[in-house]
Amino acid sequence: MGRFARVPGLVVSGSIRSTRRRGAGSLLVHSAIGWAQSHGFAMARLWVGHEEEAAIALYQRCGFVFTGVGRPLEGRPSIVIREMRRALA
Template sequence: MTSLNVRHLRADEADLHRQLRLEALRESPRAFGDTLESLERKDADYWNALTQRVCSVDAMVVALDGERPIGMIYGLQDRQIRQGARLGGVWVDAQYRRRGAGSLLVHNVIGWAQSQGLVMARLWVGHDEEAAIALYERCGFVFTGVARALEERPSIVIREMRRALA
């Protein structure tokens, strides 16, 4: 690793947003609700609008090794939990896993959520995603006991984790 850093995605970086999201789906297709095929069909207008929304209402943090994008995470205002945040779309390039990039991403989004006055964060993780579960536990998340199958992909069961932000 050269110089690993994280920063917020900018509103004019729809191409970077698309690149990271599609790479995440290529490399870890069972870790997400979306499918590679469905997002590959989306046009530039979709990615521009999504990037604008994420950058104005929510947050997307990208991890870079020098100039090379190697990871991402979304921080979203959770519409189901009062003063809550939802983390999602977490992905780190396989060769950078277990080297600190995931923790940097999660902690950066937690900082964003705290700066928004949010007091609780939650996320959903695949029941068999052992490395992701270990990362989230290291970052203070605990299982709530709630689990469900993905609506679009019922063979994938996800479990809820939460942590206080105060």
């Protein structure tokens, strides 16, 4: 987890296809959420590609919601990333 304006962010670049749908992503996200809560953070955020349906579904299952904020991915402007946040309190 990194800190940006006192909001921890989760950075995951992808996963190996053969490891998907086995609970590792949920475990990782919930572990990061627990860390942020134990360090007194009230909110977590992440950015996800608009076409990353599996990742979006995972984050939504973990309580993240879209904020309505989106922007082109730095260095790859054809890819739009969207912000998601989750209250930790």
